[in-house]
Amino acid sequence: MFDAIRNNSRILFLVLLLLIIPSFVFFGLDGYTQFREGRQVVAHVGNLEITQAELDEAHRRSIERVRQQMPGVDIAMLDTPAMKQSTLDSLVRERVLALAADKQHLVTGDERVRRIFRTDPQFEFLRRPDGTVNQDILSAQGMSSEQFAESLRRDLSLRQVMGPVAGSAVAGRTVRDQALDAFLQSREVQWKLFAAKDFTGRVEPTDEELTAYYNDPAHASQFQSREQASVEYLVLDIESVKKGLNISTDDLRKYYEQNASRYATPEERRASHILIQAEAGQREQARAKAQQLLDQLKARPEAFAELARQHSQDPGSAAQGGDLGFFGRGAMVKPFEDAVYALKPGQISDLVETDFGIHIIRLTEVRGGERKPFEAVRAEIEDAVRSQLAQTRFAEVAEQFSNLVYEQPDSLQPAADALGLQVRKAERVERQPASGAEGPLANARLLEALFSADSIAGKRNTQAIEVAPGRLVSARIVEHSPARTLPLEEVRDRVRERVVARKAAELARQEGQAKLEAWKTAPESASLEAPKAVSRLEAGGLPPQALRAALAAPADPLPAWVGVDLGSEGYAVVRINKVLGRDPSPAGEQLKAKYTEAWGAAEAQAYYASLKERFKVKTQTVTR
Incomplete structure (x- = not known):
């Protein structure tokens, strides 16, 4: 079938045109586009739609954030249906909370946005010393200060929907104490372990037993x-x-000239100032005082440091004669910065007004601003130009790559030769990605295509598959080894190990059950470990299955006996001597707060579920 399509692709193309063109005639381009986009809706929240394109873009941004934080991460691990489903759930949650905030008229004002930004420790890395936003950091993430403010405002508004529900939850003391009493109860116990490994010396399986185990369909x-x-x-x-890109020196020099500021050392200026603070209603008096000082400085410029120490109301710089040290653009509020960068060394400004008061500024020194020579930054420029061109050309080369691996399906070498790529090889590749596997061959979509019936039978190239953003892979099977049952002689030692382990566990269980019955009848004959207090927080060396059984056993009457089948590990006999009440460890007190927190989270989740029902949320399951 696939050969017929390849050999008659031109005819197939004409047939498709005849089928597609009438749809444009009858429905129009607009209708066709709406129909196509309508099929790409992956979720509804009220009257709002979330399209596949929105989901793909949100997931791409999510992956990019992870890549910036963890440069070495294998992106294939993030580009899975489960991770995309998580992204879709996040988009739905955001839309639901936005609708709820709108219905409840929850709006965050400018003053609250400013206060949160200036006081919340999580924004400290974004704040400059004067409390303004560091635009350089925002620009590096492709965001303006206005966009950041709106993003913060939206986030704070959405928090108002769920925050009060979780924060106001009240976990009843009686219910809480009952739950914690049951969870934190400790008991004094003694036990005896009958380990399967201690019985292996008693087992000598026959050939018939080995053959029977091997032939059992359950063990195949x-x-x-x-x-x-x-x-x-x-x-x-x-x-x-x-x-694969060739870039001329002329192109590199042109880029160098167009981006000259990137290759210059940042200019910094050192200045001193005298600040006269202007309280509400006293700005004119402050201005008059500053003007008097400015008049004195015009007559005696050399007295700047002395007057700053005497009159400046900036506690951080007055003692240093007003010296602010070196700073670059963006470090000071704009009126102050504009004044500094308009001065020449030694000059004194006119009065400069900011939110902090009235300033008189003297520029003392300028450093930096020199441009690095072309040859010193050539390698950096070439890498930047190559990256830009590669991003532009990738779509074109990707289409060529897809066509080549499809049109010449019996080998990857023609595509490799045409695009300057290297054919890579791998051995013992399996249908499912191995735990912890990395790289293209850990991608589930690629492996699914690689192990398809057509790929196995014809050893043809897979289609070009995107295993990560900006990364396409095509693969083909060179040699295939299907799963098969190994002959008994080849796995005899493995069979024997399993038979011995199984029979040893059975002997341990029989021994343990016999001792349990004997010790119930004659407790004084029991050979048990010394008594220990155990709880869910402190197992005391008791195996997990035995611990759960000891804590779940009825405590009336005491002492109580329980036998615990540990499976392949053997058997345990446990005697409960006393119920000691709550575990007194500090973790018990911490769990009170955790319980209240969990109660609040449960109430918030229930409220969110009711909002989803109210807004008639419908979500598709992501399958690729």
Whole structure:
């Protein structure tokens, strides 16, 4: 079937045109686009729609944030249906809370936004010394100060929907204490472990037992070799496109001239100032006092430091004669900065008004601003230009890559030769990605295509598959080894280990059950460990299954006996001597706060579920 399509692609193209063009004639381009986009809706929140394009863009941004925080992370681990479903759930939650905030008229005013920004420790890295936002950091993340303010305002408004619900939750003391009493109860116990490993010396399986275990259908999967394949694969990413680009020196010099400011050391200026604070209603008096000082400085400029020490109301710089040290653009409020950068060394400004008061400024020194020579930054420029061109050309090269691996399906080499790529090889590749696997061959979509029936039978190239943003891969199977049951002689030692382990566990269980019955009848004959207090917070060496059984056993009458089957580990006999009440460890007190917190989270989740029902949320399951 696939050969017929490849050999008659031109005819197929004409047929498709005949089918598609009438749809434009009858419905129009607009109708066709709406129909297509309508099919891409992945969620409804009230009358709002979330499209596949929105989900893809939100997921791309999410991956990019992770990549910035963890440069070495394998992006393939994040580009999975489960992670995309998480992104979609986040988009739905945001829309639901936004609708609720709108319905409840929850609005965050400018003053609250400013107060939160200036006082919340999480924004400290974004604040300059004067309390303004550091635009350089925002620009590096592609955001203006206005966009950041609106984002913060929106976030604060959305918090008002759920915050009061979680924060006002009241967990009843009686219910809380009952729950914590049951969870934190400690008991004095003694026990005896009958470990399966201690009984292996008593087991000598026969050939008949080994054969019976091997032939049991329930054990067949234990003796199978897994399906594997030797594969070749080809990777196209931004880096490989960069390597194939030829850039002339003239182009590099042109970029250098157009971005001259990037290759100059930042200019810094050192200034001193005299600040006269202007309280409400006293600005004119402050201005008059500042003008008197300015008049004195015009007559005696050398007295600036002396007058600053005597009259400046800036506690941080007055003692240093008004010296503010070196600073660059963006470090000071704009009127102050504009005045400083309009001065020449030694000059004194006129009066400068800011929110802090009235300033008189003297520029003392200028440093930096020199541009690095072209040759010193050539490598940096070439990398930047290559990256920009690669981003621009990637879509074009990606289309060429997709066409080449499809049109010449029996080998990846033609595509590699045409695009300057290297065919890579891998052995023992399996249908499911191995735990902790990294790289293209850990991508579930690629493996699904690679192990498709057509790919296995014809050893053809897979289609170009995007395993991560900006990364395409095509692969083909060179040699395929299907799963098979290994012969008994090849796995005899493995079979024997399992039979011995199984029979040893059974002997341990029989021994333990016999001792349990004997010790119930004659408690004084029991050979148990010394008494220990155990709880869910302190196991005291008791195996988890035995601990759960000891804490769940009825405490009336005491002493109480329980036998616990530990499976392949053996058997345990436990005697409960006393109920000691709550575990007195500090963790018990901490759990009170955790319980209240969990109660609040549960109420908030219930409220969110009611909002989803109210706004008639419908969400599709992400499958790719």
